[in-house]
Amino acid sequence: MTDLRRDTRTRVMQPARMVGIVGYGAYLPRFRLPASEISRVWTEGQSSLPVQEKAVAGPDEDVVTMSIEAARNAIMRAGVDPQDIGAVWIGSESHPYAVKPTATIVAEAIGAVPHTQAADWQFACKGGTEAMQAAIAFVGSCMSDYACAIGMDTAQGRPGDALEYTAGSGGAAFLLGPADKSVAVVEGTYSFVTDTPDFWRRSNANYPQHGQRFTGEPAYFRHITSAAERLMDEMGTGPQDSDFAVFHQPNSKIPGRVGRYLGFTSAQLEVGLLAPEIGNVYAGSALVGLTAVLDSCDPGDRGLLVSFGSGAGSDAFQLRISDQPLDFPDVVPSTRDYLERRTTIDYSTYTRYLGKLALE
Amino acid sequence: MEISRHWRLQQQRYGLLGEKCNHCGEKLFPPRDVCPECTQDSQELYRFSGKGEVYSYSKVFDPPAGYEGTAPYTMALVKLEEGPLVTAQLTDVDNDIVEIGMLVEMVTRKLREDGNRGMLVYGYKFRPRLK
Numbered sequence: 173m174t175d176l177r178r179d180t181r182t183r184v185m186q187p188a189r190m191v192g193i194v195g196y197g198a199y200l201p202r203f204r205l206p207a208s209e210i211s212r213v214w215t216e217g218q219s220s221l222p223v224q225e226k227a228v229a230g231p232d233e234d235v236v237t238m239s240i241e242a243a244r245n246a247i248m249r250a251g252v253d254p255q256d257i258g259a260v261w262i263g264s265e266s267h268p269y270a271v272k273p274t275a276t277i278v279a280e281a282i283g284a285v286p287h288t289q290a291a292d293w294q295f296a297c298k299g300g301t302e303a304m305q306a307a308i309a310f311v312g313s314c315m316s317d318y319a320c321a322i323g324m325d326t327a328q329g330r331p332g333d334a335l336e337y338t339a340g341s342g343g344a345a346f347l348l349g350p351a352d353k354s355v356a357v358v359e360g361t362y363s364f365v366t367d368t369p370d371f372w373r374r375s376n377a378n379y380p381q382h383g384q385r386f387t388g389e390p391a392y393f394r395h396i397t398s399a400a401e402r403l404m405d406e407m408g409t410g411p412q413d414s415d416f417a418v419f420h421q422p423n424s425k426i427p428g429r430v431g432r433y434l435g436f437t438s439a440q441l442e443v444g445l446l447a448p449e450i451g452n453v454y455a456g457s458a459l460v461g462l463t464a465v466l467d468s469c470d471p472g473d474r475g476l477l478v479s480f481g482s483g484a485g486s487d488a489f490q491l492r493i494s495d496q497p498l499d500f501p502d503v504v505p506s507t508r509d510y511l512e513r514r515t516t517i518d519y520s521t522y523t524r525y526l527g528k529l530a531l532e
Numbered sequence: 533m534e535i536s537r538h539w540r541l542q543q544q545r546y547g548l549l550g551e552k553c554n555h556c557g558e559k560l561f562p563p564r565d566v567c568p569e570c571t572q573d574s575q576e577l578y579r580f581s582g583k584g585e586v587y588s589y590s591k592v593f594d595p596p597a598g599y600e601g602t603a604p605y606t607m608a609l610v611k612l613e614e615g616p617l618v619t620a621q622l623t624d625v626d627n628d629i630v631e632i633g634m635l636v637e638m639v640t641r642k643l644r645e646d647g648n649r650g651m652l653v654y655g656y657k658f659r660p661r662l663k
Contacts, residue, residue, distance in 0.1 A: 202624050231601045232623055232641040236654060240546075240640045268652055277654060281546040281640050283579070505662040513662065515626075527601075 176398075184360040184406040185305070187312020192354025193491075194318065195252065195347035197245025198463040199238045200450055200510035203228040205522045207337045213519045214332045222423035226340035226451025228517065229326045231525045233341070234268045239324045240281045242345035246320065247282060249500045250347045254282050257347070258316020259289035261306060263299025263455045264343075265373070266326045267292050278322070289319075296371060297420055298481025299323060300343065300455040305487055307348040308358055318349045323479075325454035330379035331528065338423050338447070342510075343456020344463045355498050356466065359474075359490040360407050364399040371482035382482075388426075391484045396420065396430050399486035400478050407490050409474075411435035416475035418444035418461040420486075422452045440475075443468055449511055455481075464507040471495050538653055545655035546640055548582055550616070551575035559614040582638030584612040584658065589622070589630050598644040606630050610658050624659035637661045 205228050207221040229238065239262055247254055260279040267274045275290035284290075289310075293299040300323015307319035324343030329335030351357045370391035373380035383391075396419055404410055411417070417436045419427040424447050431441045444461035453460060458479040465475065473493040480486045523529055543549045550561035555572040561580060566573050589608040592599075599605075606622040608630070622630060623641055636658040643655045 230624065232643070232657065234642060234652075236652070237639070237641050277546075280542065281654070283547065503663055509662055 182406060184362045184403055185309075186360050187308055189312050189314060190351035190357060191308045191312045191348055192351045192357040192494075193346050193466070194349035194353050194355065195246040195248070195250025196355075196463050196466055197242040197247075197249065197345045197504065198342070198460050198507040198510055199242035199245070199324070199344070200227045200342040200460070200507075200513075201229045201233055201238070202513050202515050203230060203517050203522075203525065204514045205517055205519070209519050209522075210337050219337075222334075222337050222425070223451050224424070224448045225516070226338060227342050227453065228522055228525060229341035234326055235262070235264045235266050235324045236268055236274050236277050238326075238341070238343060239274065239278045239322045239345065242322060242324065242343060243278060243282045243320055245504045246345040246347045248504050250318075250349070252318055252347060252349070254284045255287070257282075257284040257288055257318045257320050259307060259310050259319035260284055260322075261289070261291055261293055261303035261319070262322045262324065263293040263295065263301070263303045264323070264325050265294060265296055265299065265454055266328065267294075282320075284320070295485065296481035296483050297422075297452075297454045297457055298479040298485060298487055300459045301477070301479035301487035301489070302481075304346055304348065304459075304489070305361055305363065307346070308361060311348050311350065318347055321346050321348060323455040323457075323459040325456055327452060327454040328379055331523075333379070335380065335382065338452040340451030340453045342450055342453040342460055344459040346459065354494060356491045356493050359492050360403060361487065361489045362399055362403040362406070363485060363487045364395050364402065365485035366395070368395075368482075368484035370484055387482070391482060392420070392422065392426060392480050393430055393433070395484050395486040396478050396480050397434060399488035400434050400476060403488040403490055404476070409490065411437075411440070414440055414475045415473040416440055416444060416465045416469065418458050418465060418475070418477045420458045420478065420480035421445060421447035421461060422457070424448040446507075446511070460507065466493075466498070467506045467508065469493050469498075471497055535651060538651070542654075545643075548580040548612075548618075548638055548656055550578050550580055552578035559612075559616060561612065561616040561618060580612055580614055580616075580638070582656075583661070584610040584618075584636055584638075586622075586630060586632055586634040586636060587611040587617060588632060591627050598646070601644075608636075608658065610636060618656075621657045622659065623657040635661045
């Protein structure tokens, strides 16, 4: 293991050819379960509420269907022929099949088959950014001009557990391509990974286990701060150089805490902080926050994206928005459109939609 | 469940992939061997926009086996912008607000699942337009 205090090698990753985001698309289901409703059922309303409400997938939705819509949004924004997409990679911890790729179904639906890579990724909440890093390398090494990376989840929490208040559904798709066709160029990326048992779900277990307070300092905070600091240090940038920063969002407060520790202001964080309205959408959490930023950023803006996945690791990206005004056709729903399309449900409807009722 | 039948139909079901008649220009859905307008047999693949409007509808309270998970739901005849009329389930909509002429768009959703161990079947449904 490397002694981090003496490690002076360059660790930031940059592809041989510059790569950027040429299209992006969010997806959030329309149903919302207020955290107060979970508290009412399990604690007579006495528990503290980590989010206002969370997004809940409908009974005919899963990671496949939500990824298809997000990918279609990204492709429409980019105006790219799906047959030019050389990879469809989907990070999630709620793939509908244990064996049979989500990615082949999505690739078929968006019209990218058969001359394409397709695979599912799993790294708790950072499977999506892991796919994004691979897509950057894939395009950056000229193996393809375009690759689609998706982070999407229908997150599960054991009924009554602290995670149930936040475990939500949603995510985003990103089409990576050559920098000269991009709306946001990836200036550099860095990953910080250790074996940290903060959260896991064994095979065949319905719900994950977590290490209570152990999930905080040694897991979320250590990995995010280490990744962000190393990336900014090697890139010669600091919080003052950023117009926005998006961190993994397990609840409403923690992203603000880690952001302030790193030196970011609330103004830099607020646009991409969606957890209060949708909960923690796991592999889609930081990525859907980035779509909200891209919806409202200005030409030339610069910012940071840092994911976190239990187990544990963080992927950090420094992004620079194109100097040209973002001129997308107004046919794709914005992230705010999805946020405002909301129907509140009660706990009993939620248990039905998530299949928690045994019918046989 | 007929795996082969679902596999054969998946392209048209996932993304409304139909045909355009090379002779008279008619847009066809589902794809077929002979154009019903001009009776010629040469067509090319055509991906429909997915935009349309509700032509007629009916609420389903007693669904067939495999569709209980989303009941009660609305089945609709949707008139696509390109012409064809397709039968599909509506989703993301309260059944009470559906009306003839409602503008809708295609989404790909889970149609049914073959128990806990069988395959998942995906296909088109329609919802009120978001944009």
